[in-house]
Amino acid sequence: RKEVEQDPGPFNVPEGATVAFNCTYSNSASQSFFWYRQDCRKEPKLLMSVYSSGNEDGRFTAQLNRASQYISLLIRDSKLSDSATYLCVVNEVSGYSTLTFGKGTMLLVSP
Amino acid sequence: GAVVSQHPSWVICKSGTSVKIECRSLDFQATTMFWYRQFPKQSLMLMATSNEGSKATYEQGVEKDKFLINHASLTLSTLTVTSAHPEDSSFYICSASPLDRKETQYFGPGTRLLVL
Numbered sequence: 001r002k003e004v005e006q007d008p009g010p011f012n013v014p015e016g017a018t019v020a021f022n023c024t025y026s027n028s029a030s031q032s033f034f035w036y037r038q039d040c041r042k043e044p045k046l047l048m049s050v051y052s053s054g055n056e057d058g059r060f061t062a063q064l065n066r067a068s069q070y071i072s073l074l075i076r077d078s079k080l081s082d083s084a085t086y087l088c089v090v091n092e093v094s095g096y097s098t099l100t101f102g103k104g105t106m107l108l109v110s111p
Numbered sequence: 112g113a114v115v116s117q118h119p120s121w122v123i124c125k126s127g128t129s130v131k132i133e134c135r136s137l138d139f140q141a142t143t144m145f146w147y148r149q150f151p152k153q154s155l156m157l158m159a160t161s162n163e164g165s166k167a168t169y170e171q172g173v174e175k176d177k178f179l180i181n182h183a184s185l186t187l188s189t190l191t192v193t194s195a196h197p198e199d200s201s202f203y204i205c206s207a208s209p210l211d212r213k214e215t216q217y218f219g220p221g222t223r224l225l226v227l
Contacts, residue, residue, distance in 0.1 A: 008152075032214065043204050043218040044155065087154070097143070097208045097216050103154040 023088030
């Protein structure tokens with residue numbers, strides 16, 4: 001069974017803090033990787049793709065380690081609006097979309 | 112661009128009734144649409160994949176006769192929960208992949224179903 005594992009949290013952090021989430025995936029043939037954000041009672045929304053070289057989008061940095069089958073997301077200078085559940089998502093097949101979702105890590109940013 | 116809508120956004124029904132949920136890609140054509148279900152504090156679980164004009168492919172453990180999927184056009188897929196029971200109460204989310212970006216899925220806002 002193909003799985004994506006995440007620490008469910010919650011991670012409680014103050015505004016301005018830096019927080020990191022980790023994720024592991026079981027299928028070594030996985031092709032592409034993403035972090036999604038899901039707010040309570042809403043659909044998931046793509047936060048960023050994750051590349052082997054690592055990539056950054058503003059306060060968010062994602063890293064991929066294919067050898068260890070490990071993905072990370074770093075959030076710097078946390079904002080109240082960052083409070084959400086962060087889903088690690090893996091696409092199994094190249095040229096097609098077959099997403100496997102982790103259960104998500106909940107982040108709560110407090111004033 | 113790349114907007115997906117779902118209707119209804121929520122529904123409450125009696126046990127034994129059937130419920131139809133629509134998923135539309137509003138500004139693009141989608142060869143493939145996906146139906147997911149999410150229970151509280153759980154991950155999204157893929158129920159089925161549907162391609163326009165052909166039968167849906169169901170994931171293991173999902174009853175095709177209970178969850179009827181019709182993908183009649185490149186912009187519309189429907190999921191009908193037949194003879195719904197309280198254990199079918201869940202958050203149902205669809206997504207769609209554009210013709211020219213098959214590795215991408217755009218998600219609808221979800222439909223919350225409560226079966227009494």
